[in-house]
Amino acid sequence: MVEVLFLIVLFLLVVLVWSVLVNIWAGVPYIASPTAVTKAMVELAQPKAGETVFDLGAGDGRLLRLTKQTSPQSIAIGYECTPTVFLWGKLLAWFSRPKIDFRFGNLFRQNLREADVIFVYLFPNVMKKLIAKFESELKPGTRIVSHAFSLPGRIPAQIVKVQAGRREKTVRLYIW
Numbered sequence: 001m002v003e004v005l006f007l008i009v010l011f012l013l014v015v016l017v018w019s020v021l022v023n024i025w026a027g028v029p030y031i032a033s034p035t036a037v038t039k040a041m042v043e044l045a046q047p048k049a050g051e052t053v054f055d056l057g058a059g060d061g062r063l064l065r066l067t068k069q070t071s072p073q074s075i076a077i078g079y080e081c082t083p084t085v086f087l088w089g090k091l092l093a094w095f096s097r098p099k100i101d102f103r104f105g106n107l108f109r110q111n112l113r114e115a116d117v118i119f120v121y122l123f124p125n126v127m128k129k130l131i132a133k134f135e136s137e138l139k140p141g142t143r144i145v146s147h148a149f150s151l152p153g154r155i156p157a158q159i160v161k162v163q164a165g166r167r168e169k170t171v172r173l174y175i176w
Contacts, residue, residue, distance in 0.1 A: 032059055033121055033147050034164035037171060041119055041145045042066045044160060044173045049073030051116035056107040056130075057081075061089040063119045064100045077101045079110055112137045121147040128152050134176060142176040 033041070047053050047067050051074050055063050058078025067076050078093070078100065080086040086104045093102040103110075108129070112118065115138060120127065127149050134144070134151075144151065148170060156172040163169075 036162050036164045037147055037169050038062055040160050040162045040171045042070050045117045045145045047071040047074045047117050052114045053117040054115045055119040057122055061093050065096050068098050072098050079103050079107045081106050115142050118144045124149050138176045144174040146172045
């Protein structure tokens, strides 16, 4: 019994270390957005019935869950590349009502042509790489809502400052 428990703990540690290494390699560590920021992002996005909402680096899926609460007839799709975070987000998505489509994968390999709204909370180096993808795939009018980091070379349509605990956070809305 002790050996089995040891093997389970060892397995979980290996998965955790592997997940951290994937985070470092991908350059997109999981950092949850505070509730106040999540609310501000969804308010800025103004998702409507029938619109497709993507969360690139969806983490635990909290933005998508709030999107579906705000606009139940929207289509919510999240992409996450970190295995442990993906599994946690998938589990939470499975329990959430209404349905959220939570997918494992690299955000650069996803087709964004159907997006009406895109949520991002990604480091500046990743945001810079996304510009070319956005330029080639996004339709005019697509709304991009970013927590903390700006899209280089783009001017936000709106900037909102959000008090989250003791810190002020910045949320930007871009209209493609």
